[in-house]
Amino acid sequence: MNYTPEQRAMWDRAVENFRATLTAPAFDMWIKPLKLYAVTDSEILVVCDDPRTPIEIARHMMPRLSAMLQADFGRGHTLRLLDQRQLEEQANALKSTMLIERYTFENFIVGPSNNLAYAASLAVAEQPSDAYNPLFIYGDVGLGKTHLMNAIGNYILRQDPMARVLLTTSEHFTNELIEKIRNKRGDEMRNKMRSVDVLMVDDIQFLARTTVSQEEFFHTFNDLYLSGKQIVISSDRPPHELPTLEERLRSRFGSGLIVDIGKPDFETRVAIIRHKAEEDYIDLPSDAAQFIAAHFDRSIRELEGALTRVSAKSRLLGYPITLELTEEALRELVQTQDTRVVTPSAIIQTVAQQYDVRPEDILGKKRNQEVVVPRQISIYICRELTELSTVAIGREFGNRDHTTIMHSCEKVAGQMKGDAQFRRRVEELIDRVKGN
Ligand code: ADP
Numbered sequence: 001m002n003y004t005p006e007q008r009a010m011w012d013r014a015v016e017n018f019r020a021t022l023t024a025p026a027f028d029m030w031i032k033p034l035k036l037y038a039v040t041d042s043e044i045l046v047v048c049d050d051p052r053t054p055i056e057i058a059r060h061m062m063p064r065l066s067a068m069l070q071a072d073f074g075r076g077h078t079l080r081l082l083d084q085r086q087l088e089e090q091a092n093a094l095k096s097t098m099l100i101e102r103y104t105f106e107n108f109i110v111g112p113s114n115n116l117a118y119a120a121s122l123a124v125a126e127q128p129s130d131a132y133n134p135l136f137i138y139g140d141v142g143l144g145k146t147h148l149m150n151a152i153g154n155y156i157l158r159q160d161p162m163a164r165v166l167l168t169t170s171e172h173f174t175n176e177l178i179e180k181i182r183n184k185r186g187d188e189m190r191n192k193m194r195s196v197d198v199l200m201v202d203d204i205q206f207l208a209r210t211t212v213s214q215e216e217f218f219h220t221f222n223d224l225y226l227s228g229k230q231i232v233i234s235s236d237r238p239p240h241e242l243p244t245l246e247e248r249l250r251s252r253f254g255s256g257l258i259v260d261i262g263k264p265d266f267e268t269r270v271a272i273i274r275h276k277a278e279e280d281y282i283d284l285p286s287d288a289a290q291f292i293a294a295h296f297d298r299s300i301r302e303l304e305g306a307l308t309r310v311s312a313k314s315r316l317l318g319y320p321i322t323l324e325l326t327e328e329a330l331r332e333l334v335q336t337q338d339t340r341v342v343t344p345s346a347i348i349q350t351v352a353q354q355y356d357v358r359p360e361d362i363l364g365k366k367r368n369q370e371v372v373v374p375r376q377i378s379i380y381i382c383r384e385l386t387e388l389s390t391v392a393i394g395r396e397f398g399n400r401d402h403t404t405i406m407h408s409c410e411k412v413a414g415q416m417k418g419d420a421q422f423r424r425r426v427e428e429l430i431d432r433v434k435g436n
């Protein structure tokens with residue numbers, strides 16, 4: 001719905017008042033077919049659901065009807081009659097243009113690593129606004145967040161083709177907002193965002209730090225949330241680890257359901273590869289599928305990449321896929337995976353990226369929480385994964401004293417003991433460093 005129950009009541013009242021001023025046939029002909037479509041910050045949008053009604057004549061009624069409406073809605077609202085074409089445009093503008101149709105629940109393989117995220121997403125798709133709101137899905141890149149969000153959107157649209165589902169990324173949101181504001185069309189953006197039934201924002205970790213984006217996003221989020229619209233958010237980390245996000249936004253996210261997607265286990269990886277091969281009509285023997293699953297365990301995107309490579313090789317050579325051909329096609333990738341050398345700078349790079357800070361900040365002197373945490377984690381991982389002494393690590397980390405290094409390691413180790421989520425975070429970083 002694009003209007004509140006109060007707005008609906010105001011509309012009904014104005015129409016009733018208007019009825020008293022017209023003959024019954026005139027009312028039936030001109031006013032009755034008008035239906036309230038949406039109320040925005042500045043407009044009352046109305047559609048005419050009888051194509052035979054002479055729109056021109058209906059238009060003659062508009063000034064009077066408009067005056068009636070303004071008595072309730074206030075002078076700031078103007079009445080606008082949308083014709084069929086405008087209505088379609090409006091509906092299309094609201095409907096996501098970004099939904100990827102092939103991402104559905106049917107082709108999402110479920111395993112222990114993602115069954116919670118899957119079940120929550122399906123529940124939201126079946127009962128938007130009623131199941132879990134907001135739904136916050138987090139996990140590393142390439143594990144299926146975007147897939148699930150599209151699946152939610154596609155499912156809802158299949159049930160109700162008129163539903164207004166908007167899937168956007170936080171980058172896209174920020175860019176569009178900045179452009180609209182520059183062109184003094186901020187209202188347009190606001191109206192668009194606020195008239196959706198389901199808002200999904202992918203990769204919220206990239207929401208710009210600029211106050212205006214956060215402010216705008218917060219208000220949109222709040223408006224939608226308070227009017228009972230479904231909101232789905234994805235991120236590469238849980239809300240409390242989003243340092244660039246304002247506290248009030250973070251706590252809002254925390255008020256719904258938070259689910260994570262982990263790395264798929266071996267069985268799930270095999271199932272996914274099999275499924276992909278089937279979808280693409282690739283004849284993939286079992287041992288080849290297992291070889292791929294055994295060697296590519298970081299993300300599903302990586303699995304897909306490996307499969308593509310194997311099938312390309314088979315097509316180019318004109319040979320069927322065998323275990324030998326698979327090993328051959330993936331040899332380079334597998335070797336570089338296994339023999340990567342872990343260096344302090346690779347560690348810093350990885351951790352910095354994960355925490356959205358600059359490597360220079362990790363090496364630098366700043367002492368705010370945003371950089372201290374990733375700095376201590378980097379130091380800890382260095383101690384764990386390299387042969388370097390605390391003195392040598394201190395040198396690598398902007399000439400810090402070896403006692404500082406020891407303190408950092410103890411701090412992180414201590415927190416890992418007490419905080420399971422934090423421990424998992426660090427372990428994931430370690431995996432990632434090893435793999436990079
Ligand atoms: P993310 O948004 O978490 O980075 P994506 O949703 O883009 O990851 O997933 C990366 C690729 O892996 C996509 O092609 C997606 O279809 C596929 N994928 C992810 N999870 C699954 C799954 N459980 N079953 C099948 N394909 C999956």
Ligand code: MG
Pocket residue numbers: 142145146147202203
């Ligand atoms: Mg994604």
